[in-house]
Amino acid sequence: MLLKKGAEASLFLEEWQGRRVIMKRRLPKAYRLSTLDETIRGQRTVHEPQIIHRAKEAGVPTPTIYLVNIANANIIMEFIEGEQVKQVLNDLSQANRKSLCLHIGALIGRLHSHGIVHGDLTTSNMILTSHGKVFFVDFGLSERSNELEARGVDLHLMKRALQSTHYWYAKECFEVVMAGYSEVVGKDVAEDVLNKIREIERRGRYVSER
Amino acid sequence: MATRRKADFYCLGLESTADFFSVGILSFNGEVLANEISMFMPETGGIHPREAARHHAEVAGKVLAEALRKAGIRPHEIKMIAFSQGSGLGPCLRTGATAARALASYLQVQLVGVNHCVAHIEIGKLITGAKDPLTLYISGGNTIVAAFEAGCCRVFGETLDIAVGNCLDVFAREAGLRQKIDAPFGALIEKLAARSQNFVFLPYTVKGMDLSFSGLLTAAIELLHGGKYRLEDLCYSLQEVAFSMLTEVTERALAHTEKLELLLTGGVAANKRLQFMLETIAKEHNARFCVVPKRYALDNGVMIAGTGILAYQHGISTPIEKSFIKLKWRLDEVYAPWVGG
Numbered sequence: 001m002l003l004k005k006g007a008e009a010s011l012f013l014e015e016w017q018g019r020r021v022i023m024k025r026r027l028p029k030a031y032r033l034s035t036l037d038e039t040i041r042g043q044r045t046v047h048e049p050q051i052i053h054r055a056k057e058a059g060v061p062t063p064t065i066y067l068v069n070i071a072n073a074n075i076i077m078e079f080i081e082g083e084q085v086k087q088v089l090n091d092l093s094q095a096n097r098k099s100l101c102l103h104i105g106a107l108i109g110r111l112h113s114h115g116i117v118h119g120d121l122t123t124s125n126m127i128l129t130s131h132g133k134v135f136f137v138d139f140g141l142s143e144r145s146n147e148l149e150a151r152g153v154d155l156h157l158m159k160r161a162l163q164s165t166h167y168w169y170a171k172e173c174f175e176v177v178m179a180g181y182s183e184v185v186g187k188d189v190a191e192d193v194l195n196k197i198r199e200i201e202r203r204g205r206y207v208s209e210r
Numbered sequence: 211m212a213t214r215r216k217a218d219f220y221c222l223g224l225e226s227t228a229d230f231f232s233v234g235i236l237s238f239n240g241e242v243l244a245n246e247i248s249m250f251m252p253e254t255g256g257i258h259p260r261e262a263a264r265h266h267a268e269v270a271g272k273v274l275a276e277a278l279r280k281a282g283i284r285p286h287e288i289k290m291i292a293f294s295q296g297s298g299l300g301p302c303l304r305t306g307a308t309a310a311r312a313l314a315s316y317l318q319v320q321l322v323g324v325n326h327c328v329a330h331i332e333i334g335k336l337i338t339g340a341k342d343p344l345t346l347y348i349s350g351g352n353t354i355v356a357a358f359e360a361g362c363c364r365v366f367g368e369t370l371d372i373a374v375g376n377c378l379d380v381f382a383r384e385a386g387l388r389q390k391i392d393a394p395f396g397a398l399i400e401k402l403a404a405r406s407q408n409f410v411f412l413p414y415t416v417k418g419m420d421l422s423f424s425g426l427l428t429a430a431i432e433l434l435h436g437g438k439y440r441l442e443d444l445c446y447s448l449q450e451v452a453f454s455m456l457t458e459v460t461e462r463a464l465a466h467t468e469k470l471e472l473l474l475t476g477g478v479a480a481n482k483r484l485q486f487m488l489e490t491i492a493k494e495h496n497a498r499f500c501v502v503p504k505r506y507a508l509d510n511g512v513m514i515a516g517t518g519i520l521a522y523q524h525g526i527s528t529p530i531e532k533s534f535i536k537l538k539w540r541l542d543e544v545y546a547p548w549v550g551g
Contacts (some may be wrong), residue, residue, distance in 0.1 A: 005465075006467075007464070030459050031490040031491060033454070035409050036411075039411070113225070119417075
């Protein structure tokens with residue numbers, strides 16, 4: 001069953017070895033030369049599970065990878081049952097919203113301090129389970145980096161996602177996310193990242209929805 | 211032109227953002243009366259802003275006279291003057307702006323400063339009949355994926371370093387190619403690329419909906435000087451990688467915005483291979499694919515005139531004392547009340 005069709009990959013909910021799983025398929029692109037297309041899809045299919053695994057080592061809940069089929073550019077992974085943070089954030093009580101954001105900030109901090117930037121930090125890529133655990137998904141645009149610039153871009157995207165989807169609470173939420181982040185990476189790093197975000201905003205490059 | 215009513219209002223548009231100096235004359239009901247273009251073409255190297263501006267100053271009078279002659283109107287029949295106010299090369303913009311101010315004060319008509327990038331989109335809409343497209347605007351200076359949303363232009367993706375046209379031009383120059391008026395570097399590369407099917411891997415850099423071409427250019431130049439591959443093979447590979455990157459981000463933006471039209475414009479839009487790639491994804495997303503014809507896709511005065519008219523009709527004018535050029539006037543900072551939303 002097709003769950004979501006993106007520009008790069010499609011997500012299917014399927015039955016596999018008696019489990020409900022997510023099959024992420026990177027379908028061939030007819031416009032690209034097949035040699036180039038196979039390489040790109042292959043690289044991304046290899047890269048994503050590696051980063052997901054490293055994120056797990058960093059203590060960030062991510063779906064377990066069951067099978068990677070490089071030839072077909074398919075990944076079979078755990079189906080995380082829960083709700084997207086995007087859908088629940090606006091309806092939480094203020095106290096719950098704050099504690100969720102604090103937790104999300106800490107998870108981002110763990111990723112960054114383990115040299116991972118997510119590349120697409122939006123509230124739709126975070127899943128809240130019924131046990132109150134937050135999973136990060138979709139590492140298709142992630143990269144390994146310890147650079148301040150990459151961290152700034154990552155959190156700036158988070159800020160913009162909050163502004164566009166959670167307008168009323170964006171300011172409060174982002175402050176709490178940064179507080180949670182700061183607890184993990186330390187005050188100095190958090191301050192540097194905040195300054196970097198301001199610099200990115202001043203560049204005016206990311207003013208619009210993307 | 212014979213059917214033209216005498217009662218029409220005319221706008222004269224001046225374009226001088228980079229290496230083109232152009233005067234376009236457009237009637238208020240959308241009829242193109244003239245589109246005169248003079249291109250600055252250095253013997254060697256790229257566009258030196260000061261040299262290009264000198265070219266513009268030298269040809270301005272001649273181009274203006276020729277445009278008026280072709281349009282068959284007298285200067286005092288002109289209702290307003292539009293000029294490209296930014297973004298672009300300072301000396302070039304200043305030359306055009308000076309001419310525009312002089313004309314507006316001499317004729318005692320309104321002056322309107324126009325954003326160059328918005329003008330590319332607006333003329334594309336006018337010429338192809340697109341209503342609300344996602345636009346890919348690619349040239350020597352710009353690489354932008356944009357659309358109008360909620361009353362203002364939003365940039366969904368853009369280059370993080372050099373423009374795709376710049377990448378192709380620099381490579382062609384490194385390879386010792388010589389461009390002519392009717393055969394610019396892009397066309398030369400396209401022709402060479404058509405003679406190869408030998409793909410060489412080059413860096414492919416896409417970041418979400420943003421792109422980077424500098425690494426690709428460096429790698430291509432290194433292989434060129436390495437002497438291991440034929441120029442045809444490198445042109446072919448450079449095109450394939452650069453255009454696949456463009457197509458990927460365009461598709462991402464198309465999926466995100468769900469627009470039903472895809473508009474391709476700018477100097478690089480003439481490339482047939484790129485047109486084919488974009489047409490493929492447009493079909494997949496049920497979008498109509500519109501390519502702006504070359505004489506309106508390259509920098510031209512008509513697009514400035516057309517956008518000037520839209521602004522003028524919505525009460526926008528630029529007093530002479532506020533007609534400073536805006537070197538870094540971003541597409542998404544433009545007030546565009548003529549776009550609904």
